Amino acid sequence: MAEKILAVLEQREGNLKRVSFEAASVAVSLASQLGFEAEAVVVGSEINNLNELSKYGISKLTHLKNELLENYSPSAYSEMIALFANESGAKILIFPNTAMGVDLAPRVSVKLNAGIAMDCMKLEVKDNDIIATRPVYAGKSLIDVKLKSGVKIFTIRPNVFRPQPVDSATVQVEIKQVENPNLKTKVTAFKKSEGKIDVAEADIIVSGGRGMKGPENFHLIEELAEVLGAAVGASRAVVDAGWRPHREQVGQTGKTVSPSLYIACGISGAIQHLAGMSSSKYIVAINKDKDAPIFNVADYGIAGDVFEILPALTEEIKKLKS
């Protein structure tokens, strides 16, 4: 029987997240290169879109189910996943590098005595082994690593590996009822932040810095974000000044993001800010100082006043979308 590679999917509020399809695609691609079989597992209560997984070439999906597991429980989820991985004999596990994945993967790694590489941006098969490339020092450098353990765990950075639909794929879904989950640690409530989209998950981010001059001007950022369906981000200077909440902070001590488009408005591009966003696919900078370091990483820039450019940009995109 072929060895197994297991994608550990993530659901929130009963829906598989996009990053779950990314993890599934990574598992399928590695499996085909290694001659392994790709399976998936998800923990939760009711899950609405399990069948969406059928597009991505996973042969079998196991849903470990219990009504008490609607919300995340680190103790229960980690035990159930480790037990399942053990029973199914999985040799490689792929988790999303999300808040949940980062919480779960290390616990599972201890239970399975598995080596672990977090936040991978590339997973390459060489000589029948996996070489993972991951950022260190806030993305200022990259390392290639190999895990020497029998079981190996990798977490993948969201938005970096694109989900790859496979022709005529189907998935066999098995639902396994789990008794008495370990609820020693459990989530009792979720406080949703008012912001619409979280920077960590956004495909487009419009970010404002001290050049926005004050919190009252951030409506210009919000309006552009709105027409683009983007998340609002901020530099630390702005967060420290209390203009924006910390959860919007991008950078070394904020969030690391890899959207397809990052628009930096009135942000100088300090090294700690670049650390969090320089792996964005495309970067646009609007800054009136043409020597600002942000232009060194930007693909396109306008060396002008944000108060003039932002409204014009919002208008232009509105025109395009209508």
Added chain:
Amino acid sequence: MKIAVCVSQVPDTATRIKIGSDHKSIDPTGVTLIINPYDEFAIEEALKTKEKVGGDSLVYVISVGDDSVKETLRKALAMGADEAILLKSSGNKDSLAIAKALSDEIKSLGCELVFCGKQSVDFDSGITGQLVAEMLGYNCVSVVVDFKLDGNKIIAEREIEGGREVVETELPAVVTAQKGLNEPRYASLKGIMAAKKKTIAEKPAFDSEVFTEILDMHLPPSKQPGRILGTDKSAVPELVRLLREEAKVI
């Protein structure tokens, strides 16, 4: 109550990284080392908890590393930690091996509450606290921005995508600190003087198997310098055209 704080020492965040000659680590010349920024939140929360719990509570700071780490431990002592322990290791360790060394020491000290930073800003894995918890069989709440201890019970809020999860659990536990949890105090002059007199206990770090092999360290591919399309709003249509037709991102 005995409280442990795991701290690490990292290059200053303003450091420009140069790859070392071994191509597996950074060139240390000219790099200033500081206490990991998230660990300051961990120390602060430990001190606040000690003050609240009172009695004969003690805060231990523990680090794995070489002699240079004493500097960072001294800083933690100056903030108000009671005891510092350096688990000496100069060899290669991965997160699992570091967590093993820390958890062995925490076990022998008998600490029932452990604080870590949510992430060390050098290797950025963000997993030490969770690993330590799992190795000790303790409960764990990671990336915490709000922490309350009521007797044995913990109610904490952790940051996740799109909001905060309210998590309930019990001691013994490990908590990893995120920015926003508190405002770390500055060391007082009295604290600094007292820290100078304290000894830092030194022990060899538990030597466990290392699973991670670093094959190569390299800089991210450098970007072509971008195009400045103009200096006023007349450049906007061209920007939108490029985003649509060339970059294909809108």
